[in-house]
Amino acid sequence: MILLDGKKVSTELKNTIAKDVSKMIADGKPVPHLTAVLVGKDGASETYVNHKEKDCHEVGFRSTVLRFPDTIDQERLLDEIRRINADSDVSGLIVQLPLPKHISEQKVIETISPDKDVDGFHPLNAGKMLLGLPSFVSATPAGILELLKYYGVETSGKNCAVLGRSNIVGRPMANLLSQKSYPGDCTVTICHSRTKNLKDVCLQADILIAALGSPEFVGADMIKHGAVVVDVGITRVPAATKSGFRLLGDVKFDEVAAKASYITPVPGGVGPMTRVALMKNTLAAAQKIYSR
Numbered sequence: 001m002i003l004l005d006g007k008k009v010s011t012e013l014k015n016t017i018a019k020d021v022s023k024m025i026a027d028g029k030p031v032p033h034l035t036a037v038l039v040g041k042d043g044a045s046e047t048y049v050n051h052k053e054k055d056c057h058e059v060g061f062r063s064t065v066l067r068f069p070d071t072i073d074q075e076r077l078l079d080e081i082r083r084i085n086a087d088s089d090v091s092g093l094i095v096q097l098p099l100p101k102h103i104s105e106q107k108v109i110e111t112i113s114p115d116k117d118v119d120g121f122h123p124l125n126a127g128k129m130l131l132g133l134p135s136f137v138s139a140t141p142a143g144i145l146e147l148l149k150y151y152g153v154e155t156s157g158k159n160c161a162v163l164g165r166s167n168i169v170g171r172p173m174a175n176l177l178s179q180k181s182y183p184g185d186c187t188v189t190i191c192h193s194r195t196k197n198l199k200d201v202c203l204q205a206d207i208l209i210a211a212l213g214s215p216e217f218v219g220a221d222m223i224k225h226g227a228v229v230v231d232v233g234i235t236r237v238p239a240a241t242k243s244g245f246r247l248l249g250d251v252k253f254d255e256v257a258a259k260a261s262y263i264t265p266v267p268g269g270v271g272p273m274t275r276v277a278l279m280k281n282t283l284a285a286a287q288k289i290y291s292r
């Protein structure tokens with residue numbers, strides 16, 4: 001079994017991005033600048049945004065975090081997004097999800113300029129991705145493809161099961177793996193809460209992507225011998241630790257690792273790859289804006 005070490009790979013990719021930033025500065029170009037908008041006080045979202053800020057500093061980007069109370073009204077938030085869209089100093093903009101219930105996530109996403117939408121959530125980017133056209137691709141699926149590529153995992157003609165149909169992970173992941181490319185050329189099945197014979201579908205999978213958010217849902221009895229297993233799940237469960245929780249993936253790591261050919265750990269697998277994919281998108285956004 002080979003560990004798909006997202007921490008190691010993301011460190012290498014961050015070094016490459018840092019070199020590109022140094023070159024941009026040497027060429028007299030502005031440094032990429034990511035602005036993250038955070039509404040409310042969700043613990044996981046706070047952590048994610050703090051990580052993104054740290055990553056920006058590591059690769060040499062400017063980083064701004066705009067925090068708003070969860071009482072902010074939708075129009076005020078949309079005005080803020082329009083202001084950032086118009087700010088030529090900002091190359092990438094993300095609004096951390098989830099948002100409070102009184103705010104339409106879709107309206108927020110559609111207000112972000114597609115040129116700055118480094119999350120790849122805007123329908124224009126999602127649509128282009130679906131058609132195989134150049135676009136910002138949602139960071140988690142983009143990071144997973146980078147990881148499979150780094151390890152030279154064979155994908156052509158493989159059966160792939162994607163567990164979960166979210167707009168952020170499952171749907172784009174399934175589409176990308178079905179595209180005529182590498183990594184890709186897979187025969188993909190998207191599974192979800194209504195899927196019948198889920199276990200049978202999983203047992204047919206040469207590549208299994210678990211993105212359900214159900215801690216330890218996938219056991220060894222669902223895995224084909226030699227399968228490639230990618231665990232996107234990262235759920236906080238209460239535990240007697242300093243933070244009061246521990247992180248669990250969607251996969252029962254020890255028993256599944258014994259059957260898998262490749263597997264991602266949690267943490268240290270998909271998470272760091274997602275983060276570096278966002279940095280890559282932000283670099284690409286800046287390069288496009290500043291080459292005009």
Ligand code: GUN
Pocket residue numbers: 094095096097098119139140168
């Ligand atoms: N919430 C969970 N994942 C993400 C992500 O990739 N981007 C944003 N903006 N919010 C998220």
